[in-house]
Amino acid sequence: MKTQQLTKLLNWFDGKNSVLVALSGGVDSALVAYSAYAKLGKSAIAVTADYKTLAQEELEYAKKISLEIGIKHIVIEYNELANESFVKNDNNRCFYCRSELSEHLLQVAKEFETDMIVDGTNIDDLGDYRPGVLALHENGIRSPLAETKFSKKMVRETAKSVGLSVYDKPSNSCLASRIPWGQSVTAERLARIEIGEKIVKQLTGAKQVRVRDMDGTAKIEVGIDELHLLENNLVLQKIKSQLKLISFEDVSIDPEGYRPGKINVITN
CATH class of the missing domain: 3.40.50.620 (HUPs)
Incomplete structure (x- = not known):
């Protein structure tokens, strides 16, 4: 086939x-x-x-x-x-x-x-x-x-x-997709989202990561099969303190995990 x-x-x-x-x-x-x-x-x-x-x-x-x-x-x-x-x-x-x-x-x-x-x-x-x-x-x-x-x-x-090394690479989308509709896209937001996702990947080893910028609050999503990686309290505290250093006001974990298009709703 x-x-x-x-x-x-x-x-x-x-x-x-x-x-x-x-x-x-x-x-x-x-x-x-x-x-x-x-x-x-x-x-x-x-x-x-x-x-x-x-x-x-x-x-x-x-x-x-x-x-x-x-x-x-x-x-x-x-x-x-x-x-x-x-x-x-x-x-x-x-x-x-x-x-x-x-x-x-x-x-x-x-x-x-x-x-x-x-x-x-x-x-x-x-x-x-x-x-x-x-x-x-x-x-x-x-x-x-x-x-x-x-x-x-x-x-x-x-x-x-055919031997392409990216065959199992998690799907991704542009950084602006982490910002809910109705909240403007800025260089500052894009930078903290990109750095935030690197931090979460480095500290947890998760491959599928989204850091949603919910009006200054970082909402972290990882793949459903990777949720256990966020169960370590010490790791969680490190993530939270590092994300606050890059100007997120607060940090939360989405217990449902990642699925595409989750914030495709306009929020004012």
């Missing part, structure tokens, strides 16, 4: 002369980049946008993935915090983010004379509220995984079978 799915994905690139792959640092876009390069060689280029809400860890993963695959990798930089629509953080934040990203990707595609831009959206992504996916598709960006009916599980299995 995995071989069949991979063949289907590789065949998707038949007849395409050149593609630009939006590479985020996650397993989905990694598999797309792998397949594009396997089929098109130097006519496939990966591009990662360092837009100030991308965790630096994700950027490093994108660089590592590109080296593994052998694909040419370009990093573009711009500042999403200059976009007022994005900063106000309403329920269309992802739409504004992906619309701006699309503009930059289209510019890169023009510079390198590539025919098409592709991303790592899979069929599981289409079930959630995803205005960002809509923005990409409105700008003509194609999703080979979704079009060949790849689920997240299939992506991970196929990535493992």
Whole structure:
């Protein structure tokens, strides 16, 4: 089944002369980049946008993935915090983010004379509220995984079978997703979220970590199977004292653990 799915994905690139792959640092876009390069060689280029809400860890993963695959990798930089629509953080934040990203990707595609831009959206992504996916598709960006009916599980299995090191990497999203709708996105908040997540990972060993910035209170989520890592009181006290040092006013643990889209509600 995995071989069949991979063949289907590789065949998707038949007849395409050149593609630009939006590479985020996650397993989905990694598999797309792998397949594009396997089929098109130097006519496939990966591009990662360092837009100030991308965790630096994700950027490093994108660089590592590109080296593994052998694909040419370009990093573009711009500042999403200059976009007022994005900063106000309403329920269309992802739409504004992906619309701006699309503009930059289209510019890169023009510079390198590539025919098409592709991303790592899979069929599981289409079930959630995803205005960002809509923005990409409105700008003509194609999703080979979704079009060949790849689920997240299939992506991970196929990535493992072709030897991609990120096959079991926990899913991630931009740092702004840790701030509830209606609370503005600021450089200070993004910095303390990113540092906060590093602290929690270092002190607990948890892989799936979110530090939600709930109006100055850090709400920590780890994977449901990793909740036991937060049971050590000494570790908890260290986490709390270190998060307060980086300007969180208070710290709480979510006893239900992490699940995607948990704060997709507007809070004033």
